[in-house]
Each structure stands twice: as structure tokens, then as C-alpha cells.
Amino acid sequence: MDNSATRDDPLSPAVIAYNPQAIEQKWQRTWQERGTNHTDLQRAQRPFYALMMFPYPSAEGLHVGNLFAFTGNDIYGRFQRLMGHNVFEPLGYDAFGIHSENYALKVGKHPMDLIPKNIDNFQRQLESAGLMVDWRASLRTTDPVYYKWTQWLFLQLLKQGLAYKKTAAVNWCPSCKTVLANEQVVSGGFCERCKTEVEQRLLEQWFFRISDYAPRLLANLDHIDWSETTKTAQRNWIGRSEGAELEFRTRKVKGDECTIRVFTTRPDTIYGATYMVLAPEHPLVDALTTSKEKKKVDAYRDKTTKQDLVARKTSTDKTGAFTGSYAVNPATEKEIPIWISDYVLMEYGTGAIMGVPGHDQRDFDFASKFDLPIVRVVCGEREDANSPLHEAFTECEAGTLVNSGMFDGYEVEPAKKAIVDFLAKSGSAKPVVNYRLHDWCISRQRYWGPPIPIIYCDDCGTVPVPEKDLPVVLPFIEDFKPDDSGVSPLARHEEWYRVACPKCGKTGRRETDVSDTFLDSAWYFLRYPSVNHDDVPFEKNVTKKWLPVTSYIGGNEHAVLHLLYSRFITMVLHDAGHLDFEEPFTRFRAHGHIIREGAKMSKTQGNIVNPDEYIESWGADAFRTYLMFLGPYEQGGDFRDASISGTRRFLDRLFASVQSMSSEGSADQSVMRKLHQTIRKVSEDIPRLSYNTAVAAMMEYINILRKGERTPHRDEVVPLITLVAPFAPHLAEELWEQTGGNGSVFDSAWPAFDPMLAKEDTIELVVQVNGKLRGKILVVPDIDESAAVVAALADPTVARFVGGTPRKVVFVPGRLLNIVV
RNA sequence: GCGGAAGUGGCGGAAUUGGUAGACGCGCUGGACUUAGGAUCCAGUGGAGCAAUCCGUGGGGGUUCGAGUCCCCCCUUUCGCACCA
Numbered sequence: 001m002d003n004s005a006t007r008d009d010p011l012s013p014a015v016i017a018y019n020p021q022a023i024e025q026k027w028q029r030t031w032q033e034r035g036t037n038h039t040d041l042q043r044a045q046r047p048f049y050a051l052m053m054f055p056y057p058s059a060e061g062l063h064v065g066n067l068f069a070f071t072g073n074d075i076y077g078r079f080q081r082l083m084g085h086n087v088f089e090p091l092g093y094d095a096f097g098i099h100s101e102n103y104a105l106k107v108g109k110h111p112m113d114l115i116p117k118n119i120d121n122f123q124r125q126l127e128s129a130g131l132m133v134d135w136r137a138s139l140r141t142t143d144p145v146y147y148k149w150t151q152w153l154f155l156q157l158l159k160q161g162l163a164y165k166k167t168a169a170v171n172w173c174p175s176c177k178t179v180l181a182n183e184q185v186v187s188g189g190f191c192e193r194c195k196t197e198v199e200q201r202l203l204e205q206w207f208f209r210i211s212d213y214a215p216r217l218l219a220n221l222d223h224i225d226w227s228e229t230t231k232t233a234q235r236n237w238i239g240r241s242e243g244a245e246l247e248f249r250t251r252k253v254k255g256d257e258c259t260i261r262v263f264t265t266r267p268d269t270i271y272g273a274t275y276m277v278l279a280p281e282h283p284l285v286d287a288l289t290t291s292k293e294k295k296k297v298d299a300y301r302d303k304t305t306k307q308d309l310v311a312r313k314t315s316t317d318k319t320g321a322f323t324g325s326y327a328v329n330p331a332t333e334k335e336i337p338i339w340i341s342d343y344v345l346m347e348y349g350t351g352a353i354m355g356v357p358g359h360d361q362r363d364f365d366f367a368s369k370f371d372l373p374i375v376r377v378v379c380g381e382r383e384d385a386n387s388p389l390h391e392a393f394t395e396c397e398a399g400t401l402v403n404s405g406m407f408d409g410y411e412v413e414p415a416k417k418a419i420v421d422f423l424a425k426s427g428s429a430k431p432v433v434n435y436r437l438h439d440w441c442i443s444r445q446r447y448w449g450p451p452i453p454i455i456y457c458d459d460c461g462t463v464p465v466p467e468k469d470l471p472v473v474l475p476f477i478e479d480f481k482p483d484d485s486g487v488s489p490l491a492r493h494e495e496w497y498r499v500a501c502p503k504c505g506k507t508g509r510r511e512t513d514v515s516d517t518f519l520d521s522a523w524y525f526l527r528y529p530s531v532n533h534d535d536v537p538f539e540k541n542v543t544k545k546w547l548p549v550t551s552y553i554g555g556n557e558h559a560v561l562h563l564l565y566s567r568f569i570t571m572v573l574h575d576a577g578h579l580d581f582e583e584p585f586t587r588f589r590a591h592g593h594i595i596r597e598g599a600k601m602s603k604t605q606g607n608i609v610n611p612d613e614y615i616e617s618w619g620a621d622a623f624r625t626y627l628m629f630l631g632p633y634e635q636g637g638d639f640r641d642a643s644i645s646g647t648r649r650f651l652d653r654l655f656a657s658v659q660s661m662s663s664e665g666s667a668d669q670s671v672m673r674k675l676h677q678t679i680r681k682v683s684e685d686i687p688r689l690s691y692n693t694a695v696a697a698m699m700e701y702i703n704i705l706r707k708g709e710r711t712p713h714r715d716e717v718v719p720l721i722t723l724v725a726p727f728a729p730h731l732a733e734e735l736w737e738q739t740g741g742n743g744s745v746f747d748s749a750w751p752a753f754d755p756m757l758a759k760e761d762t763i764e765l766v767v768q769v770n771g772k773l774r775g776k777i778l779v780v781p782d783i784d785e786s787a788a789v790v791a792a793l794a795d796p797t798v799a800r801f802v803g804g805t806p807r808k809v810v811f812v813p814g815r816l817l818n819i820v821v
Numbered sequence: 822g823c824g825g826a827a828g829u830g831g832c833g834g835a836a837u838u839g840g841u842a843g844a845c846g847c848g849c850u851g852g853a854c855u856u857a858g859g860a861u862c863c864a865g866u867g868g869a870g871c872a873a874u875c876c877g878u879g880g881g882g883g884u885u886c887g888a889g890u891c892c893c894c895c896c897u898u899u900c901g902c903a904c905c906a
Contacts, residue, residue: 186901229901232825236902243906264906277906318904341904348905355906361822362904436905559901629846630833635826638833646846652861684837693835696845703845709862766841771887773841797873810886816840820886 018655020619024730028127036744037089037132041529041542044086049546050077051525051585053554053562054092056099057118059107062125064609064627064639068594071624072633072689073553074131078726079686080551081132082750088546089132090528092139093119096147097517098176098193101448105481111448112476115142125612130620130729132746137528141520146527147450148471149537150520153569154442154453155464156576162209163442165462169281169346170441172201177482178445179205184561203486205443206452206513210568214238214435216582217567226588227634233559239436241265244420246354247428248276248327250288250338260284260327260338263349263434266359268415270331270423271404272377273354274367276338277320279346280304288338290324297321297340304342318343318366329354330428331405331419341366349434357392364392377403378412440565442516447480447489449514457501457508466502472510488512522565523573525549525584538578549585556590563588589689592636594627609639621728622648628691628727637692650699651731654724657705657717658735667715674704675716676758679751682723691727698724714739719751767792768818769801785811792817 031037052073055066074089081087095115104111119140126133139146157163171180175196184192191198210217218238221231243265250258260276278285280301289297300321320341329336336355343362344353357367357374367374376389378399385402393399399412407415423429443452451472453465465472475496480489490496491512501508526538529546533539538547548570554563566584574582596609614623626647631637678701685694701720705712718739725732725745736745760781765788767775775795779788789809792798802819810818 229825233901236824239902239905241905262906266906343904343906345905353906360906362906365904434905436902556901626846632834640833640847643833643847650846692833693845696835699845706862764841768840768887771840771885776841808886810840812840816887818840818886 018652018731020621020651020731021616023734024128024130024620027730027733028130030733031744034744036746037134038136039086039088039134041088041137041546044088044545046085047546047550048077048080048085048087049525049529049548049550050080050087050089051528051549051552052089052091053552053558054094054521054524055122056097057093057095057115057122058099059103059114059118060610061118061121062129062611064611064614065594067129067611067623068627068636069553069555069591070126070129070131071627072591072691073551074133074624075628075686075691075726076551076553076689078132078729078746079750081746082722082725082748084749087132088137088529089134090137090139091126091131091133091135092524092528093122093141094517094521094524095119095140095142096449096520098178098444098446098448099517101446101480102176102193104448110476110478110480115140128615128620129611129624132729137531139524139527139531141517141524144471144473145534147474147520149527150450150515150523151453151465151470151472152467152537153519153523153573154515155467155470156578157208157572158464160572160576162212162572163206164209165204165206167202167204168207168441169200170203170205171198172203172486173198174484176446177484179203179441179443201486203443205441206511206515207439207441208568210440210565211435211437213568213571214240214437215433216571217437217564218435220567220583224583224588225586227556227590230556230559230563230588230590233556234564237437237560237564241434241436243267243432243434244416244429245350245432246270246330246423248330248336248354249428250325250327251335258284258287260352261350262352262354263432264354266356266416267419267423267429268401268404268407268410268412269356269359269377270329270354270419271401271407272356272358272375273329273331273336274357274373274375275336275355276327277341277344277353277355277366278323278338279344279351280340280342281346282340282344282351284352285323285340288323288325293322293324297323300340318362318369320366320370322370330423330426337372339366339370347438348436358389359392359394361392361394364389375403377401440516440568442519443513444516445486445488445513446482447474447477447514449517450474450520451490452511452513452515454511455499455501455508456511457504457506459506460501460503460508463501463503463508469502474514488514490514518561518565519569521562522569525552525566526570526573526579543579547579548581548583550587552585552588553591554588555593559590589634591689592631592634594630594636594639596639614644618644618648619651619730621731622651625651625695625727629695631692633689633691647695650695650702651724651728653702653706654720655731655735657702657712658721658738661712661714661717663714665713667713668710671705671712671716672757673760674701675719676754679719679723679753680758683750683753686726695727721745722748722751763814765792765814766816767795767798768816769798770820771818772801774798774801781814784813785809785817788817789819792819 050073052070077087077089100111100115104114141147154163171185173180173191173196175194176191180191185198186192189198218240221234243263244267246262246264247259320339323338323340325338326335327338355363357363358376359378374389376385378393379387379402380395381398396412401407401410401415407419410418420429420431451474453470453472455463455465457463477493482489497510497512499508499510529542530539570579570584571582573579622644626644629647630639678697681697682694705716721732721735722745732745741748762778763781764776765779767777775798777791777795779791788811802821806819806821808820
């Protein structure tokens with residue numbers, strides 16, 4: 001669809017048509033030649049680090065969703081530059097990971113060949129979109145000079161005691177044939193990537209102690225400037241709950257006494273604990289199981305470990321087995337039976353609970369099924385100790401304790417504290433805060449990632465690769481296909497993993513697992529300003545100048561993955577003395593997502609849009625402006641082909657206005673007033689990412705500018721070039737040049753807003769009678785109430801509705817007059 | 822079940838603190854220019870009514886001079902998390 005041809009009206013040769021393709025090519029070339037997008041990292045006086053989440057370079061190329069995200073950041077960055085900042089807007093590639101590897105497998109190519117091609121394609125697309133990216137500071141996580149430092153990072157965590165190896169039940173994706181972090185298991189048990197049901201497997205894996213940082217990760221959320229939605233997601237994921245750890249003594253178990261520790265948020269209900277449940281994997285199960293019950297317990301454990309996660313999590317039907325042993329309730333001193341059941345999770349709390357069927361629905365279901373006693377220990381307003389329970393009573397407010405010995409009559413909240421205090425005297429209770437956040441499993445049994453820099457030696461054990469030997473280069477191997485063995489394809493390559501132990505020199509064996517892609521991306525923002533420093537991960541002075549990141553924009557799908565990991569890694573580096581800040585992103589805003597035909601645009605939905613064709617037919621500037629106009633940036637919006645013509649028309653009119661404007665005479669005062677109102681509006685909207693309304697304001701202005709057949713004056717038009725520049729950078733540069741501007745428009749100043757020029761000399765005062773609109777009167781802005789009433793009553797409609805004497809008058813100066821009769 | 826976001830014309834969406842509901846754009850209708858128009862320009866466009874006017878922001882209550890906006894109840898959509906003790 002070539003619109004430009006028809007725009008060349010042969011009858012009016014004086015009109016030069018707006019040809020975006022030519023203009024965009026010209027300016028992309030000029031920017032490159034002039035280094036317009038380069039940031040002087042050393043000399044910058046007012047550094048502004050405008051970061052966007054880097055893309056994974058897929059073979060399909062950049063899609064509209066990426067461009068929507070990047071454009072939003074670009075506009076913000078360009079605006080800040082026009083406001084006088086030295087803006088640094090880098091962009092790199094998150095090129096390691098299962099994504100790329102799976103695709104390579106699918107098309108039968110090697111990721112080492114595929115990735116550079118994909119990146120070339122991305123680079124071409126990104127450049128055609130006109131982003132203000134300083135490509136000299138680009139990076140790719142697959143580059144050994146980059147992942148050398150990813151490996152270094154692992155060693156730092158190891159040094160700090162924050163990396164450890166353990167055998168654990170981990171999430172295994174049978175399709176991707178690798179372990180997944182908890183954050184990568186979605187919808188209660190499916191692989192985030194391929195949606196396959198996740199299995200539980202016992203494997204030896206490397207973990208990072210992110211859970212040690214839970215209190216800080218949570219507390220800092222209160223004072224960072226982030227989208228609330230993101231902070232809420234992180235708070236929920238970290239999952240703080242306040243409660244108590246209680247100890248239950250058991251009767252002699254094979255000659256010894258032992259104690260079972262439970263975590264509860266409801267210590268007040270301890271008098272109602274009529275049984276205990278351990279997770280099937282709980283270490284005490286064997287010791288507690290009597291010989292009589294052994295068969296049943298073993299059979300149950302066998303069944304639950306084989307069962308996949310989904311069946312286990314979706315079933316509400318309770319199952320379990322009795323161990324044959326009993327514990328003593330420390331409050332009632334009664335013996336209560338000890339059971340095992342899969343509704344108790346080993347990963348949370350202590351892996352054991354006290355069963356309070358009266359006041360927890362899950363316990364109620366379990367007790368009902370196995371005929372365990374159900375005792376009421378809290379009652380509501382119209383109940384007493386004997387009121388029957390048909391389901392668990394879980395209300396806390398307005399609950400009073402009953403059947404609870406000396407605590408009868410206590411309200412729930414004070415009872416929690418009183419009971420813990422009381423039990424603490426005998427050492428069987430202490431207040432505890434529990435977090436849902438688990439340690440971060442970073443091992444991946446795959447090929448396409450940075451090898452974990454560890455060497456195992458029969459004599460020296462687990463030996464870190466010395467920093468001087470980094471990087472541990474990922475070798476090129478043909479057979480990188482993962483298998484079911486639970487080890488990486490690298491484990492099939494003895495020539496690679498057989499190496500001398502760095503400590504003793506005897507033959508050792510490399511760790512063959514690679515690290516999680518999210519480790520690559522947990523620190524990339526530290527690297528950009530330092531990409532030219534080969535000897536350090538991030539150079540001290542440049543880091544001091546540019547970090548933490550001034551503004552970060554990205555998708556909320558990373559709220560509990562990338563964004564949490566990045567905060568953790570930054571804290572670790574801070575604690576180890578490598579950084580002098582502990583929060584990486586001063587300001588973060590989550591952008592929305594583009595919807596098409598009612599569905600989120602994604603590859604699986606098959607409704608992705610390739611931006612190339614749109615840029616080609618409408619121009620990058622019109623397309624960028626359209627993307628920003630289609631809905632509120634932080635909420636996303638509906639992508640509809642038909643609407644792009646509107647933003648293109650807007651740019652056409654701007655172009656035409658510059659061609660036809662006149663320098664003679666003087667600017668129209670009311671147009672200038674509107675101009676300054678527009679400057680104010682756009683200047684306010686861009687910082688709060690309200691791009692759609694900023695574009696609307698500029699459209700409104702250009703409609704006024706061209707109203708009727710008038711020839712716009714130069715002074716009315718030129719400032720608009722700068723206002724539109726963040727959205728349509730190529731066109732703005734062209735018009736800037738045409739109107740005699742020096743250098744790049746982006747090195748000029750944002751138009752100054754003059755409140756005096758924006759001020760209206762008359763306003764429309766809304767007149768209501770009994771709150772209903774009955775008229776509008778033109779008055780001076782600072783009119784007082786009595787004058788306004790007089791003017792209003794002069795309006796026949798108003799006078800008719802008012803009739804007699806007003807009972808009351810509400811006057812909002814400059815806005816509205818409401819006459820109540 | 823828990824938590825978040827949202828519900829406004831034919832459509833995408835506007836509406837700082839409660840103060841003109843529907844900005845801006847698409848689409849649609851009519852007109853101008855034209856050999857032609859899927860280009861451009863002009864006018865109109867929430868619904869009903871000739872009109873004065875009335876009705877309108879998912880539904881129902883409430884507070885207020887005044888409610889899309891605040892409070893209570895309900896419905897719907899959507900996105901996270903999910904046996905978290």
C-alpha cells in the first residue's frame with residue numbers, strides 16, 4: 001500500500017510530499033555518521049540510564065510486543081535527553097537459554113550458528129525502528145567475554161556461602177529435559193516454556209540462598225519507586241507469614257524421645273490440635289513408623305512420590321497414612337496420633353503441621369475422612385463452646401477462645417501471643433517469621449548456557465575454577481540434544497570435562513550442568529556501561545556514575561523472576577563490597593501488553609505481528625506513534641491495523657504545516673495559547689508514561705493550527721517539531737533541519753512552557769441548577785461568586801430553571817457554579 | 822480459595838483532587854475538489870425526540886449541592902499465585 005505516490009499531486013508541484021521511507025533512511029544514516037546516539041560515558045554531566053529489558057533474539061524476529069516496549073522506553077529516554085540529561089540507552093541480547101536451544105533443535109541447526117543470524121536480523125529491525133540506542137555498548141550473554149563474568153558471579157556467591165549443592169526434589173520438565181526453578185513452574189505444575197506437566201525428581205543441584213535475603217527483599221519494596229503491581233507480585237511471592245514454631249514431644253520412638261517442630265500462624269488454636277501430619281518425605285517418618293504400620297506407610301510414600309505434581313496439587317481429596325506413633329500436645333498434654341499426608345509440603349515451614357480440624361479447612365477435610373476428633377476452640381459472635389462445626393471456622397476477627405483451658409475468653413489476636421509466651425517458658429514455642437520464597441535452583445541439565453565453573457576432584461572435593469581460568473568456555477558439540485538421564489549433554493564429552501584439579505593437579509571432572517538463563521540477565525545492566533573493560537565485570541568509576549539504573553521499563557511477567565533475581569544479585573554484590581548500592585533499579589515501570597483479536601499477542605496464539613511490513617508501508621515514525629497511541633502504555637491495548645492511518649495522517653499534517661508555514665506577520669495569540677497548553681500537557685504526560693494522551697494533545701493542537709484555511713505562522717509550528725520528536729524522531733530531525741535548526745533536534749532544548757501565554761483571558765463557566773447542567777457562560781477567569789450568579793441568571797435557560805430565589809449556591813472558582821433551589 | 826487489574830458510544834480509548842461524560846483516533850454519514858478517489862479538505866456523528874427536554878459510564882442501594890470517580894452489596898471479564906499450615 002503505497003500512499004506516497006498519490007500524495008504527489010501533479011497539480012500543486014510546490015507541495016513536497018512527506019516520504020517517510022526516504023527520511024527515515026537518511027536520518028538513520030546520519031545518526032550513525034554523526035554518532036548522535038552515542039553517550040560519552042566518561043564525561044557525562046547529568047547521567048540518565050534509561051534501561052529496557054533486553055530481548056531474547058528469536059528466529060522469528062522482533063515482534064510488535066517488543067517494539068511497543070522499546071518504543072515506550074525510547075520516548076522516555078529521548079525526552080530526558082531533550083530535558084538536558086546525558087541519556088544512555090543500551091540494548092543487548094539475552095541469547096542463552098532453553099528458548100534458543102529448543103528452536104535450534106527444532107530446525108536442526110546449532111545455536112552457535114543460529115544465534116548470530118537471529119541477532120543480525122534483530123539488529124536490522126531495531127535500527128529500522130529508530131531507537132536511540134548506543135550500539136557500541138551492546139552485549140550478548142552468549143559471548144565468552146560476557147559469561148566469563150556470569151561465572152565469576154557464581155564464584156562470588158560460592159565465596160559468600162550463598163551457593164550450595166544439595167540433593168532435592170526438584171521440578172523436572174520431561175519435555176525440556178531439565179530442572180526448573182519454582183518461578184518457572186506455572187499454573188500449579190506446568191513448565192513455563194512448553195506447558196508440559198512438571199515432575200518431581202531427586203537430583204543434586206546448585207542453589208543460591210535467595211531465601212536468606214527474603215526479609216530485605218521484602219522490606220526494600222517499601223522505598224523503591226516501582227509499579228505497585230510489580231511490588232505486590234513480589235510481596236506475594238516472597239510470602240511472609242508471621243507465626244510460631246511449636247514443639248511436640250513424641251512418646252518413645254525406638255527407645256528415644258524425639259520432638260517434631262511445626263510452623264503455624266494460628267498458635268491460638270493449639271488446644272484444638274487433635275493430630276499431627278508430617279510430609280511424606282519428612283526425615284522423622286522412618287523413625288516414627290511402627291513395625292505394624294510400616295507396610296502401609298511405605299506404600300503411601302511410594303504412591304505419593306510417583307504421583308506427579310499436578311495430580312497432587314489439583315486434588316482436594318485428602319489421603320494419608322497413620323505412622324502408629326503419638327505425640328503430646330504441649331497445651332492439652334493429651335496424646336495425639338501422628339500421620340503422614342501429601343497435603344503437607346516438605347518445602348514449606350518445617351514440613352510438619354499440627355492438625356486443627358476445627359479451624360483449618362484442609363485439616364477439617366482430613367479429620368473428617370479419617371475420623372479424627374474435631375474440637376472447637378474458637379467461637380464466633382453467636383456461638384458457644386458447644387456450637388457444632390459443619391466446616392472449619394477460620395474467622396479471626398471477633399473470635400473468642402473456648403475449650404482452651406486458662407485461655408478461655410481470650411480474643412484470637414491476644415491469645416496468639418499469650419499462648420506462645422506461655423509455651424515458651426517450657427521451651428516448646430517461639431515466635432517465627434516464615435517465608436514462602438525458596439532458594440533459587442540454578443542448575444540446568446542443558447547445553448546452551450554458561451558452564452558452572454566447578455571441578456570435582458576425588459581428593460579435594462568440590463573445587464571452584466580459579467578466577468584466572470575463567471571463562472570456562474562452552475565447547476562446540478554436535479550432539480547437544482538433552483536426554484532423560486538427568487545430566488547435561490556436556491556429560492557425554494569426556495574430552496571436555498576431564499581436567500586437572502586446580503588444587504592438586506590430579507584428574508578431576510568439570511561440573512557439566514550449565515547455569516539458569518536468569519543468572520545471565522540478573523546482572524546485565526551492570527555490564528553495559530563497562531562493556532569495554534575486559535578486566536573487570538563492571539568498572540568502578542563508570543559504575544559509580546551510571547548506576548543504579550535511573551529508569552527501567554519492562555514486562556510484568558518478570559516480576560518474580562528477573563526482577564527479583566536482579567535485586568538479590570545486586571544485594572549480594574553490595575554485601576561483598578563490589579557495589580555501593582543495594583537496589584539495582586531506582587525506578588521501574590511495567591508496561592502493558594498488546595492484545596490482538598482479544599488475545600495477548602504471542603507465538604502460541606499465532607497472532608503475532610511482524611513490524612517490518614508496517615514500518616515499510618507507514619513509516620517507523622507513524623508506527624511508533626501509533627503504538628504509543630493505541631492505549632495507555634502501562635496497560636497495553638488493542639492492535640488494529642485500521643487505526644494506524646490516524647497517526648500517519650497526523651504526521652502528514654505536521655509535515656504539510658511546516659511546508660506551508662509563513663514567517664510574515666505574527667503568531668495568532670489564541671493559537672499560541674493552545675500551543676503552550678499543549679507543551680504543558682505533553683511535558684506532564686511523558687514522565688508518567690501517559691503517551692496516548694500526549695499524542696492526543698498534539699493531534700488536538702495540529703487540528704487547531706490548521707483550522708479552516710489559515711496559513712500557520714512559523715512560531716506556532718516550530719515548537720511542535722520538538723514536542724513530537726520523541727515519538728517521531730526521523731521526521732522531527734528532517735523538519736528541524738528544514739526549519740534551519742543546528743545539529744540534531746535531540747541536542748536542542750525542550751520547548752519552554754510559559755504559564756502567562758497559556759493563560760486564558762476568558763473561561764467557560766459551567767452553570768448547574770440542582771446539579772444539572774443548564775448553561776455555560778463566558779467570563780473572566782477570576783470572576784467572584786456574586787458576579788458569576790448575576791451573569792448566570794442573565795442566561796434565559798438558567799433563569800427559567802432557577803425560578804425564584806436560590807436556596808444555596810456552590811461556587812468552584814474558575815470551574816463551575818451550582819445554584820440549588 | 823487468595824491476591825491484582827478492569828467493566829464508559831459501532832470500535833480503541835479520554836476525563837490531576839468528586840465539578841461540562843465521551844477529548845483524540847478509527848469507523849460511519851453528508852458535502853467540496855476531481856476523469857476517478859480507497860487521496861485531500863469541510864461539516865456531522867452516545868440514545869430517544871420536530872423541539873423544549875429526557876435518558877445514559879456492568880446491576881442494585883447509599884453519601885453529596887453535584888458521583889464514571891467515594892462507601893456497601895451483587896454480576897462479568899482478565900491476569901498472577903495456589904493444599905503456604
